[in-house]
Amino acid sequence: MKGSGSTKPLSGMRDFLPADILRRRHVIRIVEQVYESYGFLPIETPAIENLSTLLGKYGDEGEGLLYRVLHRRDKLSRALESDSVTQKDLSSEGLRYDLTVPLARVVAGHRGRIPRFFKRYQIQPVWRADRPGKGRFREFFQCDLDITGTGTVLADVEVLHAASGVLQKLGFTDFRIRLNHRELLTSLIRRAGIPLELEQSALVALDKLDKIGEQGVLDELGKRGVSAETASRLLDLAGKKVNAQGAGVQIDGEELDESGTAALERIREILEAASTGPAADHLEVDLTLARGLGYYTGAIFEVAVPDLAGSLGGGGRYDGLIGIFGGESVPAVGFSLGLERLLVVMEERGMFPELSTGPDVLVCGFPDVPHSLLLKVAMSLRQEYARVELFPEPGKKLGQQIRYADELGAREVVIVGMDEISRGVLQVKDLSTGEQREWTWDPDGSAS
RNA sequence: GAGGGAGUAGCUCAGUUGGUUAGAGCGCCGGAUUGUGGUUCCGGAAGUCGGGGGUUCGAGUCCCCUUUCCCUCCCCA
Structure with a gap:
């Protein structure tokens, strides 16, 4: 358009006009209503966190997308005067990348002031220096809900129901919740004979199966240093049918190690406990689901609809994260819905009710x-x-x-x-x- | 990070093999005997043709650079 482009917001960031705000509020209102009906309470946290809080939680890909806040005044001058300036010398703060890590900091820091079983929700913007695309922004809102302080199946399932409840109330009927377990993945990777130090790489490659196909995953694994034989073995394992009928969940003809068996049992318990309620008919076990974020330790979920490349939301159990901030370890599970993902699909499908900006x-x-x-x-x-x-x-x-x-x-x-x-x-x-x-x-x- | 498409009025676009003061529709502002909208008619404002450089007597149109946006991938919310 105009040469300077100065009237446009930054790439990946948006101005919201009244009509936009009405649609956003419509969705937010329903999210709040459903989350609160499950007993979740709202919190808010600052946009900026210490880098020490943010770093080491998201994996390499994530950290590359972190917005860092430059030092000011004297501190910046001093850093610049030094002969060998590093990134660390220039910044010690950054914009939050998600809402889960700030929550973990809050839970670790406010021990005693929050209930033993802390059910909180949080609807706030996060920032990622990503390349913008459809339904993808550099500043976007997440609608998180989490239960900390318990590692029970019940907590896992309540989180799934609450998130599903929101989707249903908004009018979604065709969403799929893919379900997997980190320990099960680890077990499969061990069984395939992939060295433990390559586990993270293998997970990332495996996660792409439904997008780049089998050959794509094999190539990807090869590039990451996994031998062709073990790679195809892993693919074979992940391709096994998970049998979720009746009493037991089984993986066809495969013996799993102890933690793998336990993980499989956990999945079975989740499916059983969630057999009635909003999430019931939407859950499906998917052994190729890995999720990029590094902090997950147990069950992992991702929810998607057919007409959107990315996911509407995702989550999982992260029993180790809160403990990183000191003190005792606290188990936790959570789910995050992407506000603008919901909005993009609802817009395309015409799912909004009449929302007038006009006065009475x-x-x-x-x-x-x-x-x-x-x-x-x-x-x-x-x-x-x-x-x-x-x-x-x-x-x-x-x-x-x-x-x-x-x-x-x-x-x-x-x-x-x-x-x-x-x-x-x-x-x-x-x-x-x-x-x-x-x-x-x-x-x-x-x-x- | 990889590939593709596009930048001309507020919006959607047209602009022929380079040729005088760059167009349309919609929108906007105003008017049609002074107090009643959505229709119609008339009039008006508005573009350094994304930015920079080059070729040419002459560039919206050709060449180079740059920038922004959109669509697939990758990744995620």
Whole structure:
């Protein structure tokens, strides 16, 4: 467009106009309502965290996307004067990358001030220096919910139900929740004969299976230093059907080690416990689901719909994260819905109800009506209507004032003229029907 | 990080083999005998043709660089 581009927000960041805000609020309201119905309570945390809080939690890919905040004034000058400046010397703070790590810091730091079983939700922006795309931004809102302080299956399932409940209430019916377990993955990787130091790499490669295909994963594994034989063995294992029928979940014809068996049992328990409720018909075990974030230790989930490349949300159990901040280790499980992912799909599918930005009534006046009287009329109408707007230029022709009301999407206009005032009435016109009637009104009382 | 497409008025776009003051529709502002919208008619404002450089008598149009946006991948929310 215009050369400077200076009126546009930064790439990957957006201005929200009133119509945008209404849609965002519509979704946020439902998220809050559903989350609170499960007993989750809201918290908020600062945009900026210490780098020591953020680093080492997200894996290499994640850390590369971290926005770092430069030192200021003397501290910056001193750093720049040194001969060998490193990234560490220039910054010790960064914008939060997700809401889970700040939560872990809060739980570790406010021990005693929060309940033993802390159920919190948090709807705030996070920042990632990612390349923007469809449904993908550099500043975006996450709707997180977490339960800390317990490692039970019940907690896992409540989190899944609450997130699913939101999706259903918003009108989604076709979402799939893929379910897997980190320990099970580790077990499969061990069984395939892949060295433990390559585990993380192997997980990332395996996660891409449904996108780049089997050969793609084999190539990827090869590039990461996994031998062709073990790579195809892993693929073979991951391709095994998980049998979730009846009492036991089994992987066809495979013996698992102890932790793998336990993980499989956990999956079975989750499926069983979640067999009724919002998540029930949407869960499916997927041995190729890995998830990029480094802190997961147990069950992992990801929710998606067919018409969006990325996921609507994801989560899992992270029993080790809170302990990193000191003190005893605290088990935790959580889920995060991406607000703009929901919005993008809902927009495409036309899932929003009528959301009008217009006022209930616009007060129009003639030039000879004193300003104080116009203000008084608007004031008294606010007893009856939620949103009353006063046309700010009463000198304009009445036709233009009404046209403006129409453009705003106002339901009614109230016309204030001296003739009517002297008769103790107001003209009220319904803009959808064109019907006009009179209301009695006196300056000291109210309209009726 | 890989590949593809596009930048001309607020929006959607047209602009022929380079040729005088760059167009349309919608929107916006105003008017059609002085107090009533969504229709119609008339008038008006608005573009350094994304930015820079080059070729040419002459560039929106050709060449180079740059930048921004969009779509697939990758990754994630």
